[in-house]
Amino acid sequence: DTGVSQDPRHKITKRGQNVTFRCDPISEHNRLYWYRQTLGQGPEFLTYFQNEAQLEKSRLLSDRFSAERPKGSFSTLEIQRTEQGDSAMYLCASSLGLAGFTGELFFGEGSRLTVL
Amino acid sequence: AQTVTQSQPEMSVQEAETVTLSCTYDTSENNYYLFWYKQPPSRQMILVIRQEAYKQQNATENRFSVNFQKAAKSFSLKISDSQLGDTAMYFCAFMKHNNDMRFGAGTRLTVKP
Numbered sequence: 580d581t582g583v584s585q586d587p588r589h590k591i592t593k594r595g596q597n598v599t600f601r602c603d604p605i606s607e608h609n610r611l612y613w614y615r616q617t618l619g620q621g622p623e624f625l626t627y628f629q630n631e632a633q634l635e636k637s638r639l640l641s642d643r644f645s646a647e648r649p650k651g652s653f654s655t656l657e658i659q660r661t662e663q664g665d666s667a668m669y670l671c672a673s674s675l676g677l678a679g680f681t682g683e684l685f686f687g688e689g690s691r692l693t694v695l
Numbered sequence: 696a697q698t699v700t701q702s703q704p705e706m707s708v709q710e711a712e713t714v715t716l717s718c719t720y721d722t723s724e725n726n727y728y729l730f731w732y733k734q735p736p737s738r739q740m741i742l743v744i745r746q747e748a749y750k751q752q753n754a755t756e757n758r759f760s761v762n763f764q765k766a767a768k769s770f771s772l773k774i775s776d777s778q779l780g781d782t783a784m785y786f787c788a789f790m791k792h793n794n795d796m797r798f799g800a801g802t803r804l805t806v807k808p
Contacts, residue, residue, distance in 0.1 A: 612795065612796070614798075619801070619803075620800055620801065621699075621701075621786050621798035621799050621800045621801045622740075622786070622798045623798075624795050624796070624797060624798075627795050635794075635795055670740070672740075672796075680792070681745075682728040682730065682745060682747075682790050682792075682796075683730075683742050683745060684740075684742075684796055686739045686740040686741070687739060688738070688739045689739070
């Protein structure tokens with residue numbers, strides 16, 4: 580296992596288009612997190628999953644954002660009708676939860692979104 | 696809601712010297728974790744050090760150590776014998792037990808030769 584992988588690494592789109600990002604966590608990790616990071620800022624929490632259940636969503640996650648983790652493995656983050664303010668790095672992280680909880684998150688390299 | 700504050704947007708240190716990065720947090724919880732993560736330029740975030748709130752002893756990892764003051768809600772990171780590879784953004788983070796993680800705005804550390 581090579582760690583958390585994210586795809587695509589960079590996406591350029593026009594305002595109004597839909598985009599989807601994929602995250603493949605470390606295989607034995609049951610927790611999966613999505614964060615958004617703008618230049619020079621810390622990651623902002625968007626949502627997280629325990630297996631396939633979405634346990635929490637940030638108020639930052641507007642109705643245009645949806646995340647899924649259908650089989651408790653990979654996850655997708657979709658942004659509909661993109662706006663220029665959506666331009667950011669979208670980070671995925673995974674961890675062990677519940678009995679295996681240590682608190683440490685393992686991050687992917689991120690998917691950079693540029694909305695023109 | 697938990698908040699994490701890093702009051703030093705940028706810091707610099709000479710190679711081989713010691714530097715301390717500050718972090719304060721606000722919570723009403725008693726059971727939580729604190730972290731320092733490092734994000735090198737154009738590279739992914741990696742964990743530097745972790746502290747469980749119930750442990751009074753400060754965590755140490757090689758050249759990295761923390762000063763955890765629970766009553767003051769302060770969690771500073773000390774980097775000893777700074778190396779050029781320590782140049783990165785450093786984020787302080789808070790996590791309630793088995794919950795999500797919240798980050799500060801970060802401190803950009805530059806190690807000068």
